[in-house]
Amino acid sequence: MDSILFGHNTEEKIVAVHQVGETAMRVVKREGNSTISVDRKFYPFFFLNSTDLVGGFDKKFWTVELAGGNYYKYLCIFRKWADMHSALRLASQNFDSGFAPSRRQSAEPSEVYIKLDPVFQFLMQTGITLFKGMGFSDLRRMQLDIETFSRIGFSDASRPEDRIILISLSDNSGWEHIISGREKTETEMFSELQTIIRNRDPDVIEGHNILGFDFPYIARRCEMNRVKLRIGRDNTEIKVSTIRLAYGEKEVERMSFEIPGRHVIDTLLLIQSYDATRRELESYGLKNVAKHFGFASETRTYIDGRKISETWLKDPDLLIKYALDDVRETRQLADMLSQTRFYLAQMLPYNYGQIPGGSATKIESLFVREYLRKKHSIPRPQVGRQTSGGYTDVFLQGIAGPVVHADVESLYPSIMISYKVSPATDDLGVFQKSLRHLTKLRLDTKKQMKVEGDSVERAKLDAMQSSLKILINSFYGYLGYSRGIFNDYSAADVVTETGQKILRQMISQITWEGGTLVEVDTDGLYFVLPSAFQDDAGSDKFVSSISKMLPSGINLALDGRYPRMLSYKKKNYALLENDGKVKIRGSALVSRSMERFGRDFIHKSIELILHEDFKGIHELFVDYNRKIMNREFSIDKMVHTETVRESIEEYQASVKSAKRNRSASFEAAIAAGITVRPGGRISYYITGSDPAIRSFSNAKLYDENEKDKRDYNVSYYVRKLSEYAERFSELFTPEDFNKIFAFDDDLLFSPPLDGVKVNTREVTSDEEKVEESESE
DNA sequence: AGCTGTGGCAGGGAGG
């Protein structure tokens, strides 16, 4: 019984919650009875029922109902019986007689919060009691099959001409259907939708932005037509509700959807999390994604989003074809991206459609489930901050090669296992136990994958091992997570500091053996091998000799060999691969926010530098200058895209209070009169002809650009090009740099570039800087 | 309602 629950085990989950509930009821009923014995088996749990105890200070408050009632907003878990009794006593003193629920409105919200919640007051005063609040939804989540939330984001559903409903439904056999509303009333269309879903009885309903578009749309139209959509598995109605959320001081409305018995998968969310680490995609629109992954059909129908209603009236068959293509692409996207999630659903106490986005939340659910199962109290999060991170350094700037890349396999998880790092509050040792278990499971799965002959089975195993990887990699971050129940900042520091020590040890070892370091970052090193080890066999031998010096459980592995490397700055470099491809890393060299012309320029320049084609760079620079001046670049090459974190109102407030400066992106959005959501992307370019223009006063939204009008500010972009060229100034002597990046239109009079070379030089590493300052 | 971490580069506005 000491093992941790892994694997899908619905029964166990429900039992755990029910037992907790019964215990709580028993405790509450016996309050005042002094004969209750301390029994670890019946660990004291305490429920109270109230609304908006947290995060709703600007709203009405109701007193809590202590006895009776069948549902509970918060679950408090006490460490000692005595603590709970104190809380109950305190509660009874402050409550109306008989614990009868009564309404009280707040005057001073934060005070009322304390006043009206004696239990929380007790917890805060004593600081001894450890607690974790669990929302009502947490309890329900463990018992209900499905619960779906969504962001609101669709305002057009009230237009009378919108009569099209498109939905993609799929189950394990793969299935597509389009509902067409031609010659039908909208009520009839909903009835058809209902029949289809009932007949097909899908486990899963998939859609691209289905939570942001399709469901809000359907909900709105159903409401307008007074139609009830009974698509739950037990023919219950789809439950749509509006939730008011408190974001700091503002109130935001969101829609929530619940289809009992079914899982809803939004492929937009899948692709967002897929791209969060990879950053390959320009946009998350279905069409762009399908093209990117190469499953967009050549005969695919494309229709401008704004012309959907119009097309439906004029050429409904065309629209149906378009919709069917949408469905097919969604299906493929879901197939590709949902596997990992599917296996996570078998490990975590969440349903398939309900897996949280954040990785810390995922592993915490494992911990909490195990503590609940063992009926053990749960700690309060630590207050504080992690103070250290990974060690990064650069030793050589310029060109080096051939270069090898070696990295420590799973550095932080390995450290946590080898050095037995775990949160101080983890009484049950769940952290170490789950980390070890998951790591072993992953290694076993990978082993199994290698010998598996069947490709479908292999893909399944791959999805499983990558699900496990997600969990394993979250353990370290969780330690430093401010809201993690089991967080432990000093444990996080131990992990990073040990990592630094190991990296420094490898650096001095490699240097000692005659290697030349180029760049290191956290768990990996780029270096030139000593001349005796330059071949394939030699590099393996060298890396494993370094690995042998490391503490047990920490392994260095050869990750790649590159003919050449361009080292720019920390976390910024480029690699020439054996097949001639160039890999570029770092925000100074690749960034999605850069104008496309700038990105292209840097990319091409790096390629040419790696091949030491300086004449080529010069020609490139002259060519780009000319193209900007002659407006040969189309407007999409000059567009700068930014993701904004604030709304326009927040931005304007910050500017007013001088907390931040004006920014071109917001000013462009304001000028165009569009609304911006936090997380939204703004694309703009600079117009006008003033060379000294402040960009925020002449920014124009890309969407406001009339077809192909190249009204960009030439002098601004010429300057911008020079700034990009400036990136390379540290790689050459000033004389050479000026020769290469001279703007002479006539190539015949180009300066002679024969003697030019990359000025590769040693950089004073942070390590040496420390030594210098110590010797002073 | 849900939220993993630190380190590093660059641009741009404001103000000295």
Place this chain on the structure above:
DNA sequence: CCTCCCTGCCAC
């Protein structure tokens, strides 16, 4: 000019 500060993006 320079520095400071804020924001955004990226590496690991």
